[in-house]
Amino acid sequence: MSVTASFRGCFHLSIHKMTFKNTYTIPDLLTNESFLNFYFQRNEDDILDWEDWRDENPDNEQLIKQAFDLLDRLSLKWNETEIKQRFAELKHRLEPEAVLEEVDRPVLVASYWRRWVAAATVLIVVSLGIGLYLDNRVARQWIVENSDASKPAIHTLKDGSKVTLMGKSHLEIAQNFNETSRTVKLVGEAFFEVAHNPDKPFFVITDNIVTKVLGTSFFVKSPIEENGAGGKSDKNSKAIEIEVVTGKVSVFTKDKTSKTSESIENGVILTPNQKVTYWAEKKNFVVGLVAKPVLIEKVNKEPNVEQFRFDETPLSEALTKLEKAYGIQIVLSNDKMNECPITANLGKQPLFGKLDLLCAILKASYEVQGTQILITGRGCE
Amino acid sequence: MPNENYLDRLILKALRDDDDKALSHLFESQYNRLFRSGVKWGADSELVKESIQAVFQDLWQYRHSLGDIQSFEAYLKAALKRRIFKELTKEQKIKITDESELNEHVLSVPSYEEILIAQQTQSDVKQRLMILLEQLTPRQKEIVMLKYFEELSYTDIAERTSLQVETIYKILHEAIKRLKAILPPQ
Numbered sequence: 001m002s003v004t005a006s007f008r009g010c011f012h013l014s015i016h017k018m019t020f021k022n023t024y025t026i027p028d029l030l031t032n033e034s035f036l037n038f039y040f041q042r043n044e045d046d047i048l049d050w051e052d053w054r055d056e057n058p059d060n061e062q063l064i065k066q067a068f069d070l071l072d073r074l075s076l077k078w079n080e081t082e083i084k085q086r087f088a089e090l091k092h093r094l095e096p097e098a099v100l101e102e103v104d105r106p107v108l109v110a111s112y113w114r115r116w117v118a119a120a121t122v123l124i125v126v127s128l129g130i131g132l133y134l135d136n137r138v139a140r141q142w143i144v145e146n147s148d149a150s151k152p153a154i155h156t157l158k159d160g161s162k163v164t165l166m167g168k169s170h171l172e173i174a175q176n177f178n179e180t181s182r183t184v185k186l187v188g189e190a191f192f193e194v195a196h197n198p199d200k201p202f203f204v205i206t207d208n209i210v211t212k213v214l215g216t217s218f219f220v221k222s223p224i225e226e227n228g229a230g231g232k233s234d235k236n237s238k239a240i241e242i243e244v245v246t247g248k249v250s251v252f253t254k255d256k257t258s259k260t261s262e263s264i265e266n267g268v269i270l271t272p273n274q275k276v277t278y279w280a281e282k283k284n285f286v287v288g289l290v291a292k293p294v295l296i297e298k299v300n301k302e303p304n305v306e307q308f309r310f311d312e313t314p315l316s317e318a319l320t321k322l323e324k325a326y327g328i329q330i331v332l333s334n335d336k337m338n339e340c341p342i343t344a345n346l347g348k349q350p351l352f353g354k355l356d357l358l359c360a361i362l363k364a365s366y367e368v369q370g371t372q373i374l375i376t377g378r379g380c381e
Numbered sequence: 382m383p384n385e386n387y388l389d390r391l392i393l394k395a396l397r398d399d400d401d402k403a404l405s406h407l408f409e410s411q412y413n414r415l416f417r418s419g420v421k422w423g424a425d426s427e428l429v430k431e432s433i434q435a436v437f438q439d440l441w442q443y444r445h446s447l448g449d450i451q452s453f454e455a456y457l458k459a460a461l462k463r464r465i466f467k468e469l470t471k472e473q474k475i476k477i478t479d480e481s482e483l484n485e486h487v488l489s490v491p492s493y494e495e496i497l498i499a500q501q502t503q504s505d506v507k508q509r510l511m512i513l514l515e516q517l518t519p520r521q522k523e524i525v526m527l528k529y530f531e532e533l534s535y536t537d538i539a540e541r542t543s544l545q546v547e548t549i550y551k552i553l554h555e556a557i558k559r560l561k562a563i564l565p566p567q
Contacts, residue, residue: 026564027557031550033535040532066564073563074529076420076496077413086430087408090437091401360502 018049029067039071081365085356088367092291092352145170152191157182161202164191211242212250242276251276251285272327273351274371289368293326293351308346308354315340315362319375326351329372336379337362389453396444404441407453414454415461417530421485423475424465426496432464490519493526501563510563521556524549 018034029035037046054061072079078086145165152164155171159178165171169188177183182194183203194202204211242251250269268276268285273293277286307325310318316338319330328351332338340362346354355366355373364377395403412433419429436457440447450456466480477483494514501507514522520542527533527541535546542549 026561027554030529030557031554036528066561070557070561070564071529073497073500074525074560075532076417076493076500076530078416078500079502080409082500082502083409083412086412086434087405090408090434093434093438094441363503 018046020053024063026063026067026070029063030070035067036071039068081359084365084367085359088352157184159197159200160195162193164193166190210252212252242270274328287371289328289371289373293328295325306347310342310344310346312341312343314338315342315358318342318358322351322354331372331374333374333376334379337364337375337377340380386451389450392453393447393450396440396447399444401441404437407440407457408437411454411457415457418458418485419461419465420488420492420496422462422465422469422483423486424469425492426499428465428468429461432461432468435464436460487531488526490522490526493530494522506563513559513562516559517556521552524553525556525560528553 021028024032034043034046035050037043038050041047050064054064152166155163155165157163157173157177159182161182163171163184166189169186169190171188171190172185174183178200181200181203182197183205185205187206201212242249252268268287270276270287273290275288275290277288307321315332319332322328323330342358342361344357344361346357349357355375358364359366359375359377362375362377362380364375366373366375368374392403392407415433415436416426416429419432420426424432439460440457462480462483466475466483469475469483470478475483498507498510498514501510517525523542524538527538533541535549538544538549539546544552
């Protein structure tokens with residue numbers, strides 16, 4: 001292409017191309033109105049021009065990145081990691097709904113968890129607005145009912161297990177309770193302290209969901225729909241939620257059309273600090289973490305907070321301690337982070353607080369993915 | 382380029398369908414805009430943070446009964462304003478009686494500095510920034526805030542400060558030369 005010198009000026013004007021200097025410094029860019037139009041996305045021409053300039057070479061791109069970093073700070077923008085953390089906080093507040101959608105298939109917990117058997121403390125939150133459904137396979141012997149809405153009532157079962165029934169809750173106990181197995185049905189809320197007996201597993205049935213408890217105590221909670229229809233019918237009334245504090249439980253659906261009560265459609269095994277939500281419509285189990293994971297050893301003895309005092313401890317070692325204490329698997333996105341030295345005292349915070357601090361030290365971020373926690377970061381020098 | 386309205390309609394539909402990705406998209410794309418408005422209404426940054434959380438909590442909770450929202454940006458901003466107005470009147474920090482009187486105003490330089498320091502996540506950067514800010518003149522700090530937080534043009538700043546555009550440019554250039562020291566080393 002040959003353009004004579006005398007035409008060049010017109011040529012430039014006609015395509016509205018701005019002229020760039022050979023070199024820019026950060027202060028040059030941050031005082032350049034056209035560049036600021038690019039940053040604040042105020043002017044289409046400026047945006048296109050600076051984007052072209054950026055694509056010319058990697059040095060320009062690097063300089064723009066730095067300039068934007070400084071502009072983000074000076075214009076009081078929260079960085080992406082910070083906003084993601086805030087969103088994670090929001091999700092915790094929106095429990096149980098929001099976190100559940102992170103996993104949309106049933107997840108079977110790996111054998112990795114098997115070592116946390118022992119006694120079970122299970123929190124079961126059942127928000128199922130379905131009236132009392134009588135299963136003819138389980139002949140009803142008697143019903144324990146607490147119609148007093150204001151305070152819980154304690155009942156002792158034949159096997160020595162204790163049930164604390166909350167207001168307006170029913171408990172159905174099978175005829176053959178404690179003969180070959182221990183089965184109860186629950187509508188409402190209750191706290192169970194189950195006598196340990198591995199030969200006769202303890203089952204809690206809630207509509208078509210069965211919770212099999214392999215240990216000693218657990219908590220069950222569900223709103224009751226009055227008179228079959230109406231009453232409480234909020235949006236999440238079709239979901240059953242079960243939270244495990246310590247121990248191990250399996251949760252599965254019972255196929256109503258099947259003749260045998262052993263028929264298991266699908267199910268999950270839960271270990272401490274995990275929870276499952278069952279969506280009746282989709283027949284779908286979704287496993288996640290509870291909103292506030294607790295130390296799993298707490299029930300038996302005083303937690304040792306000193307174990308979370310780290311002094312130049314490699315990250316991998318610190319995370320192993322957290323994994324053991326909470327029974328939650330923590331995964332690093334980047335092996336380079338394994339050796340990052342951690343000096344901090346994380347004794348007092350809840351798990352997510354500990355992770356906030358760790359991530360602040362590491363300039364990393366974390367997210368709950370199903371039953372795992374994933375830490376993403378670059379590593380350290 | 383799809384227009385904003387089209388995007389807003391998609392988001393509204395997704396929210397009604399319980400899609401929490403729509404919620405995270407809104408949260409992440411609107412967060413800074415909402416934060417900026419909140420501090421300009423005179424709320425401290427903690428109150429703004431808490432109010433934004435509450436606004437999104439409500440949005441998710443009432444997603445099935447949402448009206449026909451044309452613009453989420455305007456909707457969320459109005460919801461945040463209502464909340465902040467309520468809190469500020471509760472704390473009796475403002476004298477006005479109607480939220481429509483709650484206007485955005487120019488942030489004070491001390492508030493600007495405070496938030497700027499608070500936003501740095503690394504303690505060494507925080508300290509460096511505090512030292513740097515101490516070295517700046519009040520004029521430099523004011524112009525930095527007007528230029529980058531208030532997003533004013535040189536002409537606007539000239540009107541406000543009775544300085545020449547050329548002078549403002551020089552003051553700002555000097556200030557940035559110092560402030561760039563808070564960036565991580567390359």
